[in-house]
Amino acid sequence: MNRTYELMFIVRPDMVEEEQDKLISTLETAVTSSGGNVKSVEKMGKRRLAYMVRRFHDGIYVLLTVEGGGGLIHELERRLRVTEPVIKFITVRIDEEQKRLDKIKAIRDARRKTPPPAPPAPAVEAGGETPAATA
Amino acid sequence: MAEEIRAAAAAHGSSVGDRPSGGDRPSGGDRSSGHDRGERRPPRPGGPGGREGGRKYFRRKKVCKFCVEKIEAINYKDVRLLAQFVAESGKIVPRRLTGVCTPHQRRLSSAIKQARNIALLPFAGRAS
Numbered sequence: 001m002n003r004t005y006e007l008m009f010i011v012r013p014d015m016v017e018e019e020q021d022k023l024i025s026t027l028e029t030a031v032t033s034s035g036g037n038v039k040s041v042e043k044m045g046k047r048r049l050a051y052m053v054r055r056f057h058d059g060i061y062v063l064l065t066v067e068g069g070g071g072l073i074h075e076l077e078r079r080l081r082v083t084e085p086v087i088k089f090i091t092v093r094i095d096e097e098q099k100r101l102d103k104i105k106a107i108r109d110a111r112r113k114t115p116p117p118a119p120p121a122p123a124v125e126a127g128g129e130t131p132a133a134t135a
Numbered sequence: 136m137a138e139e140i141r142a143a144a145a146a147h148g149s150s151v152g153d154r155p156s157g158g159d160r161p162s163g164g165d166r167s168s169g170h171d172r173g174e175r176r177p178p179r180p181g182g183p184g185g186r187e188g189g190r191k192y193f194r195r196k197k198v199c200k201f202c203v204e205k206i207e208a209i210n211y212k213d214v215r216l217l218a219q220f221v222a223e224s225g226k227i228v229p230r231r232l233t234g235v236c237t238p239h240q241r242r243l244s245s246a247i248k249q250a251r252n253i254a255l256l257p258f259a260g261r262a263s
Contacts, residue, residue: 008212008253050257059254063212090253092211104207 004039004098005066005073009080009089010059013046023083024062027076034075036068054087065094197234201243209242211249217256221247225257 011020020043028038044061053059066072073091080089200219201209209216220228220235220243227247230240250256 010254047255049254050251051254051260053254088252088254090211090249092249097208101207108205 002067002095003069003093004095005068006092006094007064007066007073007076007080007089008092009062009064010049010053010087011062011085012054012056012087013058013060015060015085019085020060020062023085024064027064027079030075030079031066031068031072034068034072036066036072039065039067041065056087059087199234199236199239201239202236209239209246211246211253211255213246214250214255217243217247217250221256223261225259225261 011023024041028041031038040063042063044063046058046060049057049059066076077089077091080086200206206216211217220233222228227244230237233240235243247256251258
């Protein structure tokens with residue numbers, strides 16, 4: 001029941017650095033208190049929004065990677081919704097996608113490794129045959 | 136071989152009964168034999184081009200970018216990748232125009248929709 005989620009949210013562009021840090025740390029404590037853990041925090045900085053959100057054309061993007069259950073996400077989303085400077089957020093579950101990617105990668109690596117042994121095998125057989133033919 | 140015999144027979148006898156037998160042969164046969172048949176078909180048009188000689192330009196076979204370049208991770212954060220498959224108007228470009236295969240188009244469209252939700256891509260119009 002350990003899922004990984006990616007929580008991306010946008011705060012208003014005029015939010016100062018300390019307030020952002022404060023918001024992030026409160027979210028982190030909320031995560032740890034309900035049994036999850038924060039894997040990474042990334043401040044992606046100020047970016048132009050693709051469309052206007054609450055009369056803002058810019059926003060500061062923050063990305064949080066969180067491990068935990070669905071209840072935790074519910075709580076985090078509730079918090080984001082009531083936090084006034086947060087203008088938009090999205091939560092995406094990423095563990096299943098990551099699993100799929102790892103699987104594909106493993107298959108590719110295995111394929112990359114198998115072809116080199118394959119060509120020598122016929123060569124050895126051919127080598128075995130030639131002495132028999134000469135003898 | 137059979138072609139020659141038939142041609143020879145036609146030249147020799149020029150019988151009326153020979154012509155239907157030539158006609159009901161599969162049309163995929165060799166058309167270069169000298170006798171003109173009534174139902175000589177034009178070469179089959181290659182695509183949706185239409186009539187004979189309608190192929191004014193050669194259409195390259197489209198291939199899935201994700202399959203060719205082995206991009207498996209289609210993430211909503213990768214705006215640069217996603218923007219290639221979004222029209223100027225903000226619409227998702229259909230598969231038939233981009234050549235993306237079905238599984239990848241499915242992932243692509245969901246990623247684009249997620250990116251729209253978080254204001255990385257526009258719903259409509261250019262990202263202003």
